[in-house]
Amino acid sequence: MTISAPTQDIGHLEQHYGLWLGDWLEQIPDLIWPQSVQTYARMRHDPQLTAVLAAYTLPIRRATWAIDPAGCRDEVVALVADDLGLPILGADTEPGPARRRGVRWADHLRLALLSLTYGFAPFERRYEIRDGRARLVNLGERLPHTIGAINLHRDGTIKTIQQDLAPISPPIPAERLVWYVHEREGANWAGRSIMRAAYGAWLLKHEIWRVHATSIRRFGMGVPNVEAPPGATPVQVAEAQRLASAMRVGDQSGVGLPNGFKLNITGMTGSAPDAMAFIHYLDQQMSRQALAGLMDLGDTSNGSRALGDSFLDLFLLSLQAVAEEIADTATSGQPGMAGIVAQLVDYNFGEEEPAPRIVVQDVGSRQEVTAEALDMLLRAGAINPDPELEAYVRKAWRLPERATAALPPPPAPEPTPEPAPAPQARHRRRTGRARQVRAAADQEGVRRQLTLAEDSSGMDPAAIQQTWQDALDALVNDWQDVAEGWRDDLADQIEQAIADDDLDQLAHLTLDSTAAAALLTAAMVALAALSAQQMADEAASQGVTVEPAQPDEEALGAVAAVIAALLAAWLAGAAAREALRLAVPGAVATAVAAAVLAFLAGLSDRFLRDQLGSALSQAQASGRFAVLDAAPAARYVASEVLDTATCGPCRDVDGVEFDDLDAARAAYGNGSYIHCQGGVRCRGTVFALWND
Structure with missing residues (x-):
């Protein structure tokens, strides 16, 4: 039987290949790579966006990360777990000794999550040949602001990258890279920052900040004016102007005026735009674009417990999706680039050897125990109020021991016809x-x-x-x-x-x-x-x-x-x-x-x-x-x-x-x-x- 399945591409990802120049669909110059890196570096320091990034990254960092050994040989699983410093799912129930050298997964994860900030986060792998095995000893971050060129194959996959900070060093080939990218489309290997949608609100907010600060400084104490006497000469008017401009607010401040001159402190009349309300609106827009609306619940005029739960559920699901994307990239990699686990197994055991997976738990799937939930489960007969359940609840909620x-x-x-041991009688x-x-x-x-x-x-x-x-x-x-x-x-x-x-x-x-x-x-x-x-x-x-x-x-x-x-x-x-x-x-x-x-x-x-x-x-x-x-x-x-x-x-x-x-x-x-x-x-x- 002849197989007629297609074996070559007719179309392409982009209209170009070779040096990747940026996202062709982006219209704002400051948001086109590589200028986007500098823009996002400034945006991440905004208080609201700092809180959004922390809300995204900290739950992912504190989640349970492990190696899932399903279907793999113990020797393979042990090598991967040792080189990444991760526990084995279902086996390592207690924390192991502190990791003093080699890859520290917690630190690598923190840096990998910069892909949310900048859109991408590349790392270079380094191995050490020890006892006949290629052992992973370093995942060196290649920070986005150091990347000067991304060279592509015709199919849109990465061929090499060049760092601006090391112009005399050779390009880094793709097979040595681990490339975390958020919301990649086509050959846009710079991805899309989660702050992209907040750019307009951020830009307006910082402009309003400056205007509002100026208005407070200028009009907070009123504008002094000195009125010259009737029929004043030009010299007297100029003197009145000088006296008004020289006035300063202070504990010992005062003024002495020539005969006939009058001092007034004039405040604003009429209404002025509510700058604080607009700034608050912009903060809400920056939270909303990241599905972090729950951060604003305390500042809203109305709301409900159910609404808060809905926001939290949606947000946790988004975190779980991001965490699983990180885990999948670390396991299997990106098109044209093997993942950390896959390459480690290929080097040591061959390409036919099944590779374990990096998995993450307790980000969006963990259900908190509440009194209402326990009551419903007890009434439904799904659980029994046994001593172990009581001990768990008391420990989880930090309640004292039952006296x-x-x-x-x-x-x-109850009386029984058969004698039973009854030491309590004595x-x-x-x-x-x-x-x-x-x-x-x-x-x-x-x-x-x-x-x-x-x-x-x-x-x-x-x-x-x-x-x-x-x-x-x-x-x-x-x-x-x-x-x-x-x-x-x-x-x-x-x-x-x-x-x-x-x-x-x-x-x-x-x-x-x-x-x-x-x-x-x-x-x-x-x-x-x-x-x-x-x-x-x-x-x-x-x-x-x-x-x-x-x-x-x-x-x-x-x-x-x-x-x-x-x-x-x-x-x-x-x-x-x-x-x-x-x-x-x-x-x-x-x-x-x-x-x-x-x-x-x-x-x-x-x-x-x-x-x-x-x-x-x-x-x-x-x-x-x-x-x-x-x-x-x-x-x-x-x-x-x-x-x-x-x-x-x-x-x-x-x-x-x-x-x-x-x-x-x-x-x-x-x-x-x-x-x-x-x-x-x-x-x-x-x-x-x-x-x-």
């Missing part, structure tokens, strides 16, 4: 003195200040939390090998089921959890030993010596085996559901297995962390209770100081003293409060007091 004493008493439990409240809060700074990882009882017990909540967190992070990291093996095993089983055209096999996917149970057991035993030592140290701080007990490895191993089996079953169930969704008639077994494998690899680790964290909380409780079993009898008190998302039952039990160790174990023996609504996420614990 435990202000809570109403919990409702009486609780008794601490005294008022024991519930006082000591005046000390908050500790990291702790939701409130310590009570006097917690402080006197010697417990270190921050250390307890850090030990647990370190163990969890290490366990999740080691778990990756287990998870990878499980995913590969499931992919093989799914491929076989699809190939056999036997969907029933998907209901019987199995995984061997032996290795996972062994890994989890080792982590639980190690943390139990550390927790036992922490409990023994707390006792020692109160003058009670007790040897840390050895963890019950058999009991911890049994818990680990169950949790590992449950995690394996959960992953197998998720894989089976996704495979069943993809197993359409005629589906290719290998393609379905690969898609399920990618789906499993992309799952959030939240559920995994919750389950492993719960196991480690149980290990922590096991170590602490082992020491309490060996120590003399004490007073045992509940503490929810580590439970940052505290539910109602946990807030209610916080500070409760138990009758004995058995009651404390019944409430917290498995590492969390038995009535906690958060379940596995509870971080409550028990401390002991050996001295009154």
Whole structure:
């Protein structure tokens, strides 16, 4: 079959090529490049336009910029992220170390946004060959006022540029350039400044400023005039003129007149144009041309909340579009010029290698949480008023923690025919003195200040939390090998089921959890030993010596085996559901297995962390209770100081003293409060007091 698709252009972008001389459609000489650069440099210092530019650029600069790794190899993504100093989307959840050399994306973005001011902003790339790789080490700005010539190919793309400040240096070829341009049309690579439409208003405003300043200076105190006596000679009239012109306003000013002369201060009569109203109108026009009308809402004679929201929505959408244009240019480039990411990948991995994308979030898509929005979502049943939601709202709006004493008493439990653990039946409240809060700074990882009882017990909540967190992070990291093996095993089983055209096999996917149970057991035993030592140290701080007990490895191993089996079953169930969704008639077994494998690899680790964290909380409780079993009898008190998302039952039990160790174990023996609504996420614990 012969393909007859066109392979050559008949038309052209412009009537010329070679040296680009400016925008042929622009009629104002001061706005034709390169004179436009000087004009916009003056305009950007106008207070209103400075505010408009700041309103445009600052939200884009504070937005979340990252590398989207979708569909790319880890090695490629890591190199691009390292060279640009950007986080990897979905992987780098915490800020990394400060960047001291190489490309700083925040600084590059600030300069790239000059394309909004001048219409364009070029940069020159420089690489360094290191370990066999071309590493990007600099994106040098070539400021618009230094560009003296833009040389084009016949198709309208840039061939080279020449800088006026370096006439003896060779031209810079396009392949070395990154060219940000705003609203380019045809071969107009100087683009269009967002201030272009404000030129007329800006020009008139500065003229009115000068006229208004002169009128205030000239007529603000009135015009002095000296009247000569009747029948005055020309000499006397000239003297009257001299006296009037010599008058000055001041604290010590005065005048002495010859006999017959009269002094008058004459003000303006009639009406005069309202210069301030006109200046205000011009400011509004400059804001409106950039869709920044919300800046003038406070100065308008009328308006509404809905109008303000509409202005804000439109403005944020415009910012998102500008930010995405910057991200697209940095990723893929302009016609005839490769983007930063594309060229970096081409140099190091070849032109066939998929390149990651630079993405920007939270500019125009972020929805602010309002009381009205929360109320509507709650009424619609879209969200539930759980403790985590309350904690988020209080943190977002900087509200204080809910006071435990202000809570109403919990409702009486419904009668049930089956006996349930009820440690609350053996609780008794601490005294008022024991519930006082000591005046000390908050500790990291702790939701409130310590009570006097917690402080006197010697417990270190921050250390307890850090030990647990370190163990969890290490366990999740080691778990990756287990998870990878499980995913590969499931992919093989799914491929076989699809190939056999036997969907029933998907209901019987199995995984061997032996290795996972062994890994989890080792982590639980190690943390139990550390927790036992922490409990023994707390006792020692109160003058009670007790040897840390050895963890019950058999009991911890049994818990680990169950949790590992449950995690394996959960992953197998998720894989089976996704495979069943993809197993359409005629589906290719290998393609379905690969898609399920990618789906499993992309799952959030939240559920995994919750389950492993719960196991480690149980290990922590096991170590602490082992020491309490060996120590003399004490007073045992509940503490929810580590439970940052505290539910109602946990807030209610916080500070409760138990009758004995058995009651404390019944409430917290498995590492969390038995009535906690958060379940596995509870971080409550028990401390002991050996001295009154």
